[in-house]
Amino acid sequence: MARDARTTTVVTGLGLVTPVGDDEDTFWTGLCAGRPTARRCEELAGLPADFACRADATDLDEAVGGRAGWRMARFVKMALVAARRAVADAGLRPERWDGGRVGVVLGVGVGGVPVLVDNVRRLDANGPQAVSPLLAPMMMPNAAAGEIAIDLGAHGPSLAPATACASGATALATAHDLLAAGRCDIVVAGGAESVLTPLVVAAFAQLGALSTRTGDPAGASRPFAPDRDGFVLGEGAGVLVLERATHAAARGARARAVLAGSGSATDAHHPTAPDPSGRGARRAAEAALDSAGWAAHQVDHVNAHGTSTPLNDAMEAALISGLFPHRPSVTAPKGVLGHTLAAGGAIEAAATVLTLEHGLVPPVANLDAPPAEWDIDCVTKQPRRQEVRRAVSHSFGFGGHNVVLAFERARHADR
Structure with missing residues (x-):
């Protein structure tokens, strides 16, 4: 379907901080290798889940540079580093852009809880x-969006959606709307999260959400596997630069992919459990297809939310087989990355863009085959070479938030 360039949104830059690597090549190689990153963490010793997926390839203080880092929580530093990388990848120079036409939308689900915990201890002792005068700005979830806007000189809308594990995807959907409405020419959008602290891990463990495979951390995150028993907590940030297609073309920028549409819907079912019928998730997927102008059978690939929890994976498998009976390929990056919460939707959107570019679908880590009763085509063992023109990326969050993004291969990439 021909698109109106005035309202088309293109991806021109990617920036990452992830457990499998921070530069694009390392990230993509690790994802395609299906190499899990979960490992034991000393600070989590004694907990029901004493392992997680850390993103520690980058010295964040060094990467942020200067004196500004002392006022930032870890999730903010990750977001800022990823944003700078995305802007550089897009070939943009903030000192030269019209900052009033640049927006920032950065999803964060939890925020600076580790900083809060540290200051509670100081207060008690x-x-x-002894409480830091910077505690309030360091712990607030919107600190990431604010610091990115300050660093880049972005004076357009600055937003911080919090839709739990769908926050990064909500940020991209919001950015898409801002561009389509003509309110911005460029939006720096994504998600970040870093809460690998005993309090948060204990909270998820008490909820029964985490895998307890303490004897095999690397094998614990196993999306769609018959013996999955919960997710593995991760951390990281993913940021995409989105532009109006006319703006990108005018400056001669490379369009890496088209964000063709997005859809959101709410389960209104339970604070933490997905609606087992998948009605809300399906409404979000159908809205994304409608926004993109696609029929369901045109989708070549699904980047699944795939948390490795019994409830989510069963619901999502039913959604995929019901809406896409032609069996598009399915991957689930959380087998490698763990569940990076608010960052997940943005990191996985970046992975979807790379799948479109490379014509390669990463495998689902730790998966031999899904249960026989699920009619879904999960990629396993090794990456699959595939012509992928259209793909959807699913993100579902506590509170019943469902967001689906529809990405299309950029026209110049057609083979």
Whole structure:
């Protein structure tokens, strides 16, 4: 379907901080190798889940540079580093752009809980004078969007959607709407999260959401596997630069992919469990297809939310087989990356863009085959070479938030 360039949204830059690597090539190689990153963490010793997926390839203080880092929580540093990388990948120079036409939308689900916990300890041990005067700005979830806007000189809308594990995808959907409405020419959008602290891990463990495979951390995150028993907590950031196609073309920028549409819907079912019928998730997927102008049978690939929890994976498998009976290929990056919460939707959107570019679908880590009763085509063992023109990326969050993004291969990439 021909698109109106004035309202088309293109991806021109990607920036990442992930457990499998921070530069694009390392990230993509690790994802395609299906190499899990979960490992034991000393600070989690004694907990029901003493392992996680850390993103520690980059010295964040060094990467942020200067004195600004002292006022930032870890999730903010990750977001800022990923944003700078995305802007550089897009070939943009913030000192030369019209900052009033540049927006920032950065999803964060939890925010600076580790900083809050540290200051509670200080308060208990030494009284109120020991609490950092920067605690409030460091712990607030919108700190990431604010610091990115400050760093880049972005004076357009600056937003911080919090839709739990769908936050990064919500940020991209919101950015798409801002561009389609003509309110911005460029939006720096994505998600970030870093909460690998005993309090948060214990909370998820008490909820029964985490895998307890303490004897095999690397094998714990196993999306769509018959013996999956919960997710593995991860951390990271993913940021995409989205532009109006006319703006990107005018400056001669490379369009890496088209964000063709997005859809959102709410389960209104339960605070943490997905609606087992998948009605909300299906409404979001159908809305994304409608926004993109696609029929379901035109989707070549699904980047699944795939958390490795019994409830989510069963619901999502039914959604995929019901809406896409032609059996598009399915991958689930959380087998490698763990569940990076708010960052997941943005990191996995970047992975979807790379699948479109490379014509290669990464395998689902730790999966031999899904249950026989699920009619879905999961890629396993090794990456699959495939002509992928259209793909959807699913993100589902606590609270019943469902977001689906529809990506299309950029026209110049057609073979």
